[in-house]
Amino acid sequence: MTCRILMSFAMENHGSTFAHWLRDRLMKTYGLYAVDEVYVDSIVSRSIAGEVNLALDTRDHMKSPTGASPIGARRDDWNTLYTTAMRAADVMLFCHTQEFANSENCRLEWTQFLREKSKPRKGKRPLRGVILEFAKCDLFGSFDTRITRVRASKQDGGRRGLAWDVGDYVLGEIEYNNLIGAIGPLSR
Secondary structure (H helix, E strand, C coil): CCCCCCEEEECCHHHHHHHHHHHHHHHHHHCCCCCCECCCCCHHHHHHHHHHCECCCCCHHHCCCCCCEEEEECCCHHHHHHHHHHCCCCCEEEEECCCCHHHHHHHHHHHHHHEEEEECCCCCCCCCCEECCHHHHCCCCCCCCCCEECCCCCCCCCCEECCCCCCCCCCCCCHHHHHHHCCCCCCC
């Protein structure tokens, strides 16, 4: 696993599309082009051998105003892959929206991060966390010195590029630069 930045986000309410947009920007900024270096589980799970259940996520709360549905990629071993990526990562990036706290997977990923960030890592710096705070974050343990908060607001994606649908959002340049400052340099 070559993960450097591990992302946690709620898929609901355009969160999945935002994560894809942000992954693309981070890959270009840091020159990370292996599929798992900026880890988004729905993308990485498609590229690793094993049984993948690819299907449109047609749950009502996942549909956009235009009726589009994101593609889900479910695997029975998703959490094993995710925790393996966490052990390799330099930074875990939490896109904290209002929907984050309602996501069972996001809560699990947060709990796993709290355990992992305290473990010694042979030959590596401790795992750091960055909370991209679209909504006030008061998660247990979120005020640790190895966790940086970056305030953010949803900027209309303008229906361009990876923010192609009505309601898709992106970060403004100042907020994106603040995020890059919080992530900082990555190990090689």
